[in-house]
Amino acid sequence: MENDALQQLRYPIGVYVVPEEITQVHLDEWITILEDLPKRLADMVIQLSEEQLETPFRPGGWTVRQLVHHISDSHHHSYIRFKWALTEDNPVIKPYLEKEWSKLFDAQSAPIEMSLDHLKAVHAKLVYLLKGLSKEDLQRKFTHPEGNETTTLAINIGRYAWHGSHHFAHIENLIKREGW
Numbered sequence: 001m002e003n004d005a006l007q008q009l010r011y012p013i014g015v016y017v018v019p020e021e022i023t024q025v026h027l028d029e030w031i032t033i034l035e036d037l038p039k040r041l042a043d044m045v046i047q048l049s050e051e052q053l054e055t056p057f058r059p060g061g062w063t064v065r066q067l068v069h070h071i072s073d074s075h076h077h078s079y080i081r082f083k084w085a086l087t088e089d090n091p092v093i094k095p096y097l098e099k100e101w102s103k104l105f106d107a108q109s110a111p112i113e114m115s116l117d118h119l120k121a122v123h124a125k126l127v128y129l130l131k132g133l134s135k136e137d138l139q140r141k142f143t144h145p146e147g148n149e150t151t152t153l154a155i156n157i158g159r160y161a162w163h164g165s166h167h168f169a170h171i172e173n174l175i176k177r178e179g180w
Helices: 002-010 024-045 064-087 105-109 112-131 153-178
Strands: 140-145 148-152
Touching: 002 112, 024 064, 024 153, 064 105, 064 112, 064 140, 064 153, 148 153
Parallel strands: none
Antiparallel strands: 140 148
16 A cells, blocks of 8 residues: 555656547647646745745655756756757757756755746747647657657657646645645
8 A cells, every 4th residue: 555655646647648649639738738837836836935845745755846946957858859859850869867956956955936937938938839830840759868769749748748747746735735
């Protein structure tokens, strides 16, 4: 049972599953999620105290502060990956060591407002870009060197809508559990 509970803490909305066919309805829903995430996240975390920001979302997990900085860093990388795929033929992207990034001084101590502002700007640019993609653009690809996984931009839109929602749920569930 403990394993199930830990799994629920790790993946509160489940793992990302690519639909068999990605429809315009999926794309519109995912882009709306990406468009709304910066404000929803800011509204949820901005009132938290310093002590609350230092609380891990699960045993052995990142703190709320680290999660906010991670979402900003990760979605920044995603934006660049979209640009690479739109301007290069199936580029091999550069991964980053997110666990190591979370240990850096800024991820552990910087005010969350910095990443909230950054996320707002990155998402404004990302959503504007995504809304202008053609059907052909959505089929452009990039390859992640870990596992040599090739991803279309359509799949990546869903992945990052899931990613933001996944970490949002981590924080939201912590706030509910703690009664904040």
